[in-house]
Amino acid sequence: EVYGLYDQFCEIDTDGGGTLDIDELFAFLEEPKTKIAEKFFDWIDHDNSGELDFSEYLSMLSAFCMMGSGSVFQIAFNIVDEDGSGYVDRDEIQKMVEMFECSKRVEKTLMAKVDTLTSRHRDNFVKINEFRKICKQFPSLLFPIQRLQDRMMQVSMGVKWWRKKRADFADARAFLKAQQELASRRLSRTLSKKRAATPSTRRETQRSTRPRLA
Secondary structure (H helix, E strand, C coil), X not given: CHHHHHHHHHHXXXXXXXXXXXXXXHHHHCXXXXXXXXXXXHHHCCCCCCCEXXXXXXXXXXXXXXXXXXXXXXXXXXXXXXXXXXXXXHHHHHHHHHHCCCCHHHHHHHXXXXXXXXXXXXXXXXXXXXXXXXXXHCHHHHHHHHHHHHHHXXXXXXHHHHHHHHHHHHHHHHHHXXXXXXXXXHHHHHHHHHHHHHHHHHHHHHHHHCCCCC
């Protein structure tokens, strides 16, 4: 599978330079190089070189294509949070709305929601959990990211392949969680038995060490 992805990487790298720039990547995806595309590329370009090497390309596919619908909002948040502060302000969300080309009706309702949220905080910031609620209420915000994700899945290993990988990963995570909970319950029972046995053990020790009267 990795060899197949490397062959694809070389196919995308039309100039043979060993790296991908934004033009090569989005030409291969047959997607327009929008502001969202530029922000997304900046996010996956870990070393800020303006190009992706194969490790960055592989990391991007693994992280982005494995994300479920409930996690895609994190991409949007990272794109909006330009300074990496972990929260966004009203101006950053306004820029996002314009970048994502939301309708005027959605923009008006969404920004009213943001104003309500920020008015509750002294710092006027929207934190990531609040941003997630906004995206859930206004799902159209995530359509450009979801479309890009679908396209990435299609051109790499295929949508079915990635969905199976997600399902396998979810099953493995659920199994691991169940095993950890089982181990925790066993440990708890063992400790409870030890604590219950300790007082009687101490009494037996005290009796055995008590001096006998002649």
